[in-house]
Amino acid sequence: MLRGRAWTFGNNVDTDQIIPAKYAIYSLDEKKLGEHAMEGVPDNEGWAQRVASGDIVVGGSNFGCGSSREIAPIAIRGAGIACVIADSYARIFFRNAINLGYPILQSPQAAEAIEAGDELEVDLEEGVIRNFTKGDEYRAEAFPEFMTELVRMGGLVPWVRKRLAEARGGRR
Amino acid sequence: MTEKILARASGREAVQPGDLILARIDFAMGHDLTIPPAGRIMRDQMGAERVWDPKRVAVVQDHFQPAKDAASATLGRMTREFARDMGIEWYFEVGQGGICHTVLPERGLVLPGELVVGADSHSCTYGALNNFATGIGSTDLACVLSLGELWFRVPETLRFVYHNRLGDWVESKDLILHVIGAIGVDGARSKAMEHTGEALRHLDMEARLTMTNMAIEAGAKNGIMGCDEVTEEYLRGRAQRPYQPVASDPDAVYERTLEIDAEQVPITLAKPMSPDHTAPIDEVAGTRLDQVFIGSCTNSRITDLRRAAKVLEGRRVAPGVRLIVTPSSHEVARQAEREGLIRTFLDAGAAWTTATCGACLGGHMGVLGEGEVCLSTTNRNFPGRMGDPKALVYLANPAVAAASAITGVITHPAEVMREPVPPTPALPRKGGGS
Numbered sequence: 001m002l003r004g005r006a007w008t009f010g011n012n013v014d015t016d017q018i019i020p021a022k023y024a025i026y027s028l029d030e031k032k033l034g035e036h037a038m039e040g041v042p043d044n045e046g047w048a049q050r051v052a053s054g055d056i057v058v059g060g061s062n063f064g065c066g067s068s069r070e071i072a073p074i075a076i077r078g079a080g081i082a083c084v085i086a087d088s089y090a091r092i093f094f095r096n097a098i099n100l101g102y103p104i105l106q107s108p109q110a111a112e113a114i115e116a117g118d119e120l121e122v123d124l125e126e127g128v129i130r131n132f133t134k135g136d137e138y139r140a141e142a143f144p145e146f147m148t149e150l151v152r153m154g155g156l157v158p159w160v161r162k163r164l165a166e167a168r169g170g171r172r
Numbered sequence: 173m174t175e176k177i178l179a180r181a182s183g184r185e186a187v188q189p190g191d192l193i194l195a196r197i198d199f200a201m202g203h204d205l206t207i208p209p210a211g212r213i214m215r216d217q218m219g220a221e222r223v224w225d226p227k228r229v230a231v232v233q234d235h236f237q238p239a240k241d242a243a244s245a246t247l248g249r250m251t252r253e254f255a256r257d258m259g260i261e262w263y264f265e266v267g268q269g270g271i272c273h274t275v276l277p278e279r280g281l282v283l284p285g286e287l288v289v290g291a292d293s294h295s296c297t298y299g300a301l302n303n304f305a306t307g308i309g310s311t312d313l314a315c316v317l318s319l320g321e322l323w324f325r326v327p328e329t330l331r332f333v334y335h336n337r338l339g340d341w342v343e344s345k346d347l348i349l350h351v352i353g354a355i356g357v358d359g360a361r362s363k364a365m366e367h368t369g370e371a372l373r374h375l376d377m378e379a380r381l382t383m384t385n386m387a388i389e390a391g392a393k394n395g396i397m398g399c400d401e402v403t404e405e406y407l408r409g410r411a412q413r414p415y416q417p418v419a420s421d422p423d424a425v426y427e428r429t430l431e432i433d434a435e436q437v438p439i440t441l442a443k444p445m446s447p448d449h450t451a452p453i454d455e456v457a458g459t460r461l462d463q464v465f466i467g468s469c470t471n472s473r474i475t476d477l478r479r480a481a482k483v484l485e486g487r488r489v490a491p492g493v494r495l496i497v498t499p500s501s502h503e504v505a506r507q508a509e510r511e512g513l514i515r516t517f518l519d520a521g522a523a524w525t526t527a528t529c530g531a532c533l534g535g536h537m538g539v540l541g542e543g544e545v546c547l548s549t550t551n552r553n554f555p556g557r558m559g560d561p562k563a564l565v566y567l568a569n570p571a572v573a574a575a576s577a578i579t580g581v582i583t584h585p586a587e588v589m590r591e592p593v594p595p596t597p598a599l600p601r602k603g604g605g606s
Contacts (some may be wrong), residue, residue, distance in 0.1 A: 014554040024236070068206070068295075160218040
């Protein structure tokens with residue numbers, strides 16, 4: 001169960017806004033990336049410093065469009081954001097989050113209703129988002145089983161480890 | 173076409189949109205921003221000791237190379253060492269490759285019928301060569317390097333049929349911007365864009381690559397075209413492996429078919445700050461510019477440079493404007509040198525740079541400051557893409573870029589070409605500028 005305050009963003013927030021390309025030099029430093037998360041959103045300087053650990057990002061449609069940079073979800077995670085809720089996701093951002101085992105939820109209803117500062121609770125197992133400020137509850141769309149399983153096991157890394165182990169076992 | 177390739181790659185008779193599959197990869201690519209994390213994930217976290225097939229991997233130094241600062245030099249070194257340690261056959265060093273999405277087609281590394289992935293969103297470019305190609309993240313790439321396979325969701329397909337031919341000065345860039353303007357930056361989200369129709373037959377391979385390059389700007393998973401004489405001709409003497417083209421069945425099912433009369437498409441630009449914020453040139457002509465950039469995997473191949481040089485020949489860049497020309501590969505630069513195009517750019521007062529992604533992603537050699545206005549032949553203009561979030565970027569074709577650099581405002585190339593070339597020596601003796 002995740003609990004945090006909502007930070008809302010519009011439609012088509014692209015990866016250059018989530019983490020400007022110039023910070024790609026910090027590709028291997030999640031904390032540093034986190035310090036600059038969402039810095040490319042116009043008039044949003046210093047956002048990462050205002051975020052409390054456990055807060056939740058709520059985006060509109062096509063969240064994370066643009067580049068394939070995996071540092072986009074990593075920067076958001078690095079800023080202390082517990083999960084992302086959006087109306088819909090651009091496909092590479094979506095893949096990257098699933099592969100990292102980072103929780104993201106797709107809920108047009110929640111994206112529409114939630115306002116900045118709302119107190120939220122997210123039940124990842126049930127796919128339910130509760131808005132304490134508004135006294136509302138929203139459902140998140142269910143992802144295919146394979147993707148849910150990837151997130152549950154911690155992403156693509158443990159999945160590959162398992163397959164490599166099987167292959168080694170098979171060779172013997 | 174997309175479904176046939178994915179079925180073949182996953183060892184199935186057929187696949188349906190929505191199916192989740194595990195597919196074999198024919199070719200994979202990573203660059204100086206994505207190889208360092210992917211290499212670390214592959215070796216330290218996944219525990220793989222070598223890549224699945226060093227002959228099917230390309231590693232390209234292009235994004236922040238030649239190194240723009242000490243940190244990018246470190247990424248360059250890690251990329252170089254990874255390629256060396258893994259025995260990567262297709263490693264492209266600074267000065268020998270260029271932008272990955274120009275280099276791979278140019279060297280015949282991405283072929284019809286194949287499943288290609290690249291840790292870069294514009295990897296969809298290769299689809300003009302009749303393959304399924306898509307962009308992936310670094311963990312994805314680490315998985316591919318370790319196992320040679322990856323999970324995919326089979327996309328629905330949107331079919332675009334282009335009738336008739338493009339008009340004078342109208343390029344494939346205008347056509348794809350027109351389409352993105354019509355369907356929006358999420359209009360093809362996670363779907364395949366299949367381009368067909370008579371207008372495509374008249375486009376050379378480079379013009380086609382410009383169209384599939386921008387599939388991601390409509391949110392698409394991939395952009396794909398059929399294999400015809402133009403494709404075969406391009407691949408002759410270039411293809412590094414035998415290949416099997418794919419064609420769509422006459423009764424193939426599409427989620428939607430969009431018909432476009434190419435003849436009616438005007439020169440089209442994307443206004444700030446989104447690639448779907450399109451306008452015909454008449455609407456934006458006269459907009460004052462600080463910088464013009466001809467570069468990127470979208471529009472800086474040799475045919476692009478030829479069209480720009482034709483407009484610039486004997487003319488000068490306007491005072492108060494800077495024109496930066498970045499060829500998209502080392503081979504393109506060599507060819508431009510042979511044809512005298514570099515001379516044309518230099519005489520016009522343009523900055524000619526080495527082949528790199530450079531200014532396109534706000535990396536180096538043309539980053540924009542607050543409030544600056546740039547016309548660029550690149551692919552995306554979201555806030556901050558080329559530098560400051562308050563810089564304004566217009567996307568256009570290379571001939572429009574050249575014409576606009578000459579006048580200092582957004583200009584139809586025909587207007588510039590109507591004026592005779594000034595008889596005075598192109599390069600003034602002292603200084604130049606205003």
